[in-house]
Amino acid sequence: MRSNNQTTHSIQIGGREIPYILKASPRRRTVGMRIDRNGLTVSIPSRMSRRDLPDMLLRHADWIEKKLEHLSVTTPEIEWEDSAQLLYLGRELTLDAHPGGLRSPVVLNGEVLSVATPDPDDSTAIRRKVLAWYRQMALEDFTRRIAILAAKLGVKTPPVSLSNAATRWGSCSSRGNIRLNWRLIQAPPPIIHYVVAHELAHLKEMNHSPKFWAIVETMCPDYVDLRKQLKTLSAKLHAAQ
Numbered sequence: 563m564r565s566n567n568q569t570t571h572s573i574q575i576g577g578r579e580i581p582y583i584l585k586a587s588p589r590r591r592t593v594g595m596r597i598d599r600n601g602l603t604v605s606i607p608s609r610m611s612r613r614d615l616p617d618m619l620l621r622h623a624d625w626i627e628k629k630l631e632h633l634s635v636t637t638p639e640i641e642w643e644d645s646a647q648l649l650y651l652g653r654e655l656t657l658d659a660h661p662g663g664l665r666s667p668v669v670l671n672g673e674v675l676s677v678a679t680p681d682p683d684d685s686t687a688i689r690r691k692v693l694a695w696y697r698q699m700a701l702e703d704f705t706r707r708i709a710i711l712a713a714k715l716g717v718k719t720p721p722v723s724l725s726n727a728a729t730r731w732g733s734c735s736s737r738g739n740i741r742l743n744w745r746l747i748q749a750p751p752p753i754i755h756y757v758v759a760h761e762l763a764h765l766k767e768m769n770h771s772p773k774f775w776a777i778v779e780t781m782c783p784d785y786v787d788l789r790k791q792l793k794t795l796s797a798k799l800h801a802a803q
């Protein structure tokens with residue numbers, strides 16, 4: 563519900579642009595903040611100066627970040643229907659479900675992912691086709707990245723397969739087989755790069771010692787930040803079930 567005293571703004575917190583709804587009410591005497599499915603809502607007395615608002619929000623940056631992160635943990639699963647919002651390589655795609663043969667390929671055209679099914683309201687069929695497409699894109703992307711980074715690291719390109727793990731993004735077996743979660747294909751490329759570098763580094767160090775992280779760093783200098791970003795994004799990537 564929108565009304566005249568409600569406006570949308572945004573603020574930079576922790577390097578992220580956080581949108582918020584500002585509600586001004588003549589009856590309010592204090593500032594209130596709420597975080598729910600609509601994101602951050604800030605309620606202020608009508609007469610309060612807006613100039614102090616950014617500073618005030620920044621003083622509560624920790625609380626806002628923590629709450630938003632918690633909320634993202636409970637992100638609802640994707641509804642597999644026309645106009646659904648999907649993620650691919652960090653880009654937001656819109657699903658276009660239309661009638662057509664089950665065997666017709668899924669097509670990415672700009673930011674629209676076209677999926678044909680005999681019944682465009684058949685969410686099971688849509689889901690199956692989109693997940694198969696994700697897996698195919700994931701395997702191609704991860705295979706290419708692993709080959710490039712393995713050469714850089716000076717190791718033989720290891721075999722790669724996809725996992726569907728609930729919590730792990732990747733693993734490296736003692737035999738040197740790398741498994742990567744297909745859901746990573748939704749993440750921005752630098753994050754995929756980090757996970758690939760991480761698992762490849764295990765070919766040299768089967769632990770998380772400082773020596774291990776030094777190897778990761780040679781392939782991925784921004785790994786500390788990317789690791790944090792992956793954590794924040796985690797729940798969103800798991801909305802694809």
Ligand SMILES: [Zn+2]
Pocket residue numbers: 760764769770
């Ligand atoms: Zn590891």
